[in-house]
Amino acid sequence: MLQIKSMIKLVLSLACMFVYTYDLCASDKAMLNALVEKGILTPAEASEIAKESVGDVEILRPTTNMLRFSGRMQVQGEWINSSAKSGVGAPEKDSNMGVIVRRIILQADASLGSGWSACVSVDLARSYVNSILTDNYIAKKIDGEYINGDLSFGYMKPGICVEDLFSSGTLMTIERSASTNYWTGAANGRRLGIGSRYAGIRWRGNVKQVEGLTYNLGISNGFNLSPYRIDELAYNFQDDSPAYWLGLHYEIKRENAKVKFGIYSMYSGSANQNMGLMDSSSAYTINPYYTGNWGNLYFWGDFLASGVADGKMVAGQYRQANPYGLNFALEYRIDIDEFGQIAPAFRYSWLDTGGRGLMVSDAQRQATNVGTLYNNAQEFYFGLNWYLSGDDVKLQLGYSYIQYSGSADDKHSGDFAESSALRMQFQVRF
Numbered sequence: 001m002l003q004i005k006s007m008i009k010l011v012l013s014l015a016c017m018f019v020y021t022y023d024l025c026a027s028d029k030a031m032l033n034a035l036v037e038k039g040i041l042t043p044a045e046a047s048e049i050a051k052e053s054v055g056d057v058e059i060l061r062p063t064t065n066m067l068r069f070s071g072r073m074q075v076q077g078e079w080i081n082s083s084a085k086s087g088v089g090a091p092e093k094d095s096n097m098g099v100i101v102r103r104i105i106l107q108a109d110a111s112l113g114s115g116w117s118a119c120v121s122v123d124l125a126r127s128y129v130n131s132i133l134t135d136n137y138i139a140k141k142i143d144g145e146y147i148n149g150d151l152s153f154g155y156m157k158p159g160i161c162v163e164d165l166f167s168s169g170t171l172m173t174i175e176r177s178a179s180t181n182y183w184t185g186a187a188n189g190r191r192l193g194i195g196s197r198y199a200g201i202r203w204r205g206n207v208k209q210v211e212g213l214t215y216n217l218g219i220s221n222g223f224n225l226s227p228y229r230i231d232e233l234a235y236n237f238q239d240d241s242p243a244y245w246l247g248l249h250y251e252i253k254r255e256n257a258k259v260k261f262g263i264y265s266m267y268s269g270s271a272n273q274n275m276g277l278m279d280s281s282s283a284y285t286i287n288p289y290y291t292g293n294w295g296n297l298y299f300w301g302d303f304l305a306s307g308v309a310d311g312k313m314v315a316g317q318y319r320q321a322n323p324y325g326l327n328f329a330l331e332y333r334i335d336i337d338e339f340g341q342i343a344p345a346f347r348y349s350w351l352d353t354g355g356r357g358l359m360v361s362d363a364q365r366q367a368t369n370v371g372t373l374y375n376n377a378q379e380f381y382f383g384l385n386w387y388l389s390g391d392d393v394k395l396q397l398g399y400s401y402i403q404y405s406g407s408a409d410d411k412h413s414g415d416f417a418e419s420s421a422l423r424m425q426f427q428v429r430f
Contacts, residue, residue: 066111072169072429074102080421082360084371087407087415094368101125102425103168105134115141119154130186130225134197149205155227158202158218158245160184160264161195162289162302163327170391172298172331174398174423177349178363178379179325183285183304186225187273190358190373192306192323193224194271194285198243212252218245222270222280240280243268259292272308281309281318296335301328312355312408323354333387340388345398347381357408364402364419371417375406394427 036046078100083093107121121134137154157165163180176184180195187193200220207213222243249262264287271283289302304325311321329347336342351363357373383398404417 064110065113066109068109069107070109070430071104071106072427073104074168074425074427076100076102076174076423076425078366078421078423080364080367080419082364082368082370082417082419084417087413088372089370090415090417092370094370096366096368105169107135115143117141130227133227136227137202146208147205148208149203152202152204153200155197155199156202157195157197158200158220158243158266159216159247160245160266160285160287161304162264162287162291162300163329164195166300169427169429172329172343172345172385173347173381173383174396174425175365175400175421177327177347177381178377178402179304179327179349179351181363181365182323182325182351182353182358182377183306184224185362187223188362190353190356191362192271192283192285192308192356193273194266194283194306196224197227198224199227200243202245212250214249214251216245216247216249216264219243220245222268223273241269243271257292257294259290261288261290263288272311281311283308283311296333296341298331298333299329302326308354308356312357314355319355321354321356323352323356325349325351329381331385333385340386340390340393343385343387345381345383345385347379347383349377349379349381351377352411353408355408355411358404360402360404360417360419363404364400364421367419367421371404372415373408374404374415374417375408375411376404378403378405391427392429394429396423396425396427398423398425 036043076099079095079097081093081095084090102125104124105121106124107119110118112118117139119135119137119139121136122132123134124132126132133155135156137152137156139150139152141150142148159165161180161183163176164184181191183192184195185191185193198220200218202216202218204216205214207215220243222240243266245266247262247264249260251258251260265285267282267284269282270280272281283306285304285306287302287304289300291300293299306323308321308323310318312319327347327349329345331343331345333341333343353375355375357375358377359369359373360371361367361369363377363379379400379402381398381400383396386395388394400421402419405415407413407415
């Protein structure tokens, strides 16, 4: 018991030493009082800890009004199967399984006064710097007579593909959809690489004259997942031209419901990246969407469409590809008193690559590639989420089934494959 008390005293003393004020905060006083009431500490020991915590503190950044640390960890078990049923490469199948640490995200947010703030965030479960860095930016809040919003500079998501804009810690599904992965995953000559994070400038504004009406503007580099010129990436950065981002949104709130709908869009002269070579081509994307909830029923959906210059090969020559996709998802949360909430979830996704083609792993994360380049993908996701303490402590079970059909050369060909993934994920957010 004495050893336990000594450890408790040491932890409390260290914690209180790092409080960013000259006085012991109210929550720490309450914690010490509770430990005294339970007999874990004596009044004298609690007083000693309190005295240790209110010594001289040197504030190195006196202009920092607030510094907040947060994070989340996701541990995932998965079983994934791939099978080419007909056409090129059939019959062929493979499966894999394992346990992975999906994410370890640590984030620091600072309020610097006069509307200035900063965010530094990393994912320690990654091996490449463009994936390790998540949201890292400096922001300035502006509130004038005619203009109101936040101006951000750094590496962040400028705004496209609504599912990708949801935090990975609040997803109602374990992984993002086949269509979302195809647009926002790193460009590889099949996936578009339009979305996720870019280095640039972003403005998120409110129209003060119309409640609920907002908009976003942005300028960034044209290559996603490239916070700076990384030699390991297969981009020719001399061929990088700016990407331009524009969105308009409207949100309606009622007592027990809210819905937000709008459209995201982007254009870049080099978004269709000719990997490692010059003469990347232009691409544009539009993304109308809706999201919201009615009581315990949560929902979202979107449509994705792009025009990709030189996006596919036809008879030995490059032609424009026009891929499109759609998603919709539902989740209903059932209260189970002190045990939190149980929530069945469903998501549907459709993808037509417009002749550009995709492999199995482009839609199903970590699946083994079988068969050929397919033109279409259709996904059905069924899940069950247990919110033990909201998104802070959450257990998810999900099954994803994806059908691949047609070939990149002929969308009506008899090529057909399947992939299925059974995943379980546990998340703690703090």
